[in-house]
Amino acid sequence: MKLTFLGTGTSNGIPVIGCTCDVCTSDDQRDKRTRTSALVEIDGTRILIDTSPELRLQALATGVDRIDAALFTHPHADHVGGFDDLRRFNQINQAKLPVYTDEVTAANIRQRFAYAFEHPFPFFGGKPDLDMYVFDGPFDVLGNPVTPFQVGHGSWTVNGFRFDNLVYLTDAKVIPEPAMDAMRGAEVLVINALRHRPHPVHLSLEEALVVVDEIGPERAYLVHISHEMGRHAEVSAELPPGVEIATDGLVVDVPPP
Numbered sequence: 001m002k003l004t005f006l007g008t009g010t011s012n013g014i015p016v017i018g019c020t021c022d023v024c025t026s027d028d029q030r031d032k033r034t035r036t037s038a039l040v041e042i043d044g045t046r047i048l049i050d051t052s053p054e055l056r057l058q059a060l061a062t063g064v065d066r067i068d069a070a071l072f073t074h075p076h077a078d079h080v081g082g083f084d085d086l087r088r089f090n091q092i093n094q095a096k097l098p099v100y101t102d103e104v105t106a107a108n109i110r111q112r113f114a115y116a117f118e119h120p121f122p123f124f125g126g127k128p129d130l131d132m133y134v135f136d137g138p139f140d141v142l143g144n145p146v147t148p149f150q151v152g153h154g155s156w157t158v159n160g161f162r163f164d165n166l167v168y169l170t171d172a173k174v175i176p177e178p179a180m181d182a183m184r185g186a187e188v189l190v191i192n193a194l195r196h197r198p199h200p201v202h203l204s205l206e207e208a209l210v211v212v213d214e215i216g217p218e219r220a221y222l223v224h225i226s227h228e229m230g231r232h233a234e235v236s237a238e239l240p241p242g243v244e245i246a247t248d249g250l251v252v253d254v255p256p257p
């Protein structure tokens with residue numbers, strides 16, 4: 001299994017428009033972050049997680065020329081803003097794209113992007129053409145088992161996903177015990193960590209590290225990073241062993257269970 005970090009930034013991205021802080025003006029490529037999204041490849045099946053507003057640029061930057069399915073964590077704009085770019089994958093595949101999410105997110109997407117569901121197009125590529133599957137427990141993506149679990153994010157519920165040895169979790173603040181149980185035993189853990197200072201709806205770095213410590217993966221990757229976190233090189237130097245801040249374009253091999 002292979003994981004590609006397409007984007008690792010919080011909702012503003014980095015640099016933030018008009019900001020002149022050390023991070024936003026850094027020359028280090030690792031300090032440039034598009035909105036958080038990832039691609040998981042299992043035995044050749046490519047599963048996109050979220051459609052960030054930079055989906056097109058992320059696909060071009062990482063050479064993603066095909067996806068087979070998409071999952072959505074929740075319907076916030078930084079996770080669905082690139083929805084329309086899915087149509088290119090319909091065009092490439094010459095087929096509808098299977099998409100998986102929970103009931104609330106599905107309804108929200110249908111409302112926001114109603115044009116994709118209302119008017120049939122005579123060819124693939126004119127609009128996103130989806131088979132939307134609503135899950136309410138473990139499901140299967142083209143033969144690959146996925147276990148979703150739910151965490152709190154202010155008044156919203158966010159889906160985390162477990163794929164064998166990999167856990168992908170973004171936009172969490174409150175992680176209830178069933179979610180902790182779903183994460184236990186994974187060797188690779190992706191988790192959001194916004195900044196040092198606490199935030200009402202996102203885990204801070206310190207809070208994320210407590211979760212990492214409790215789950216005890218071989219490796220943990222932090223995503224959904226704010227410019228307030230500080231420069232990649234400086235913050236990375238202070239992280240515990242086995243924990244790193246993910247960067248846009250980073251590719252990780254996930255060992256089999």
Ligand SMILES: [Zn+2]
Pocket residue numbers: 015016019020021022023024025227
């Ligand atoms: Zn800044």
Ligand SMILES: [Zn+2]
Pocket residue numbers: 074076153171
């Ligand atoms: Zn969110």
Ligand SMILES: [Zn+2]
Pocket residue numbers: 010011036076078079171224
């Ligand atoms: Zn977000």
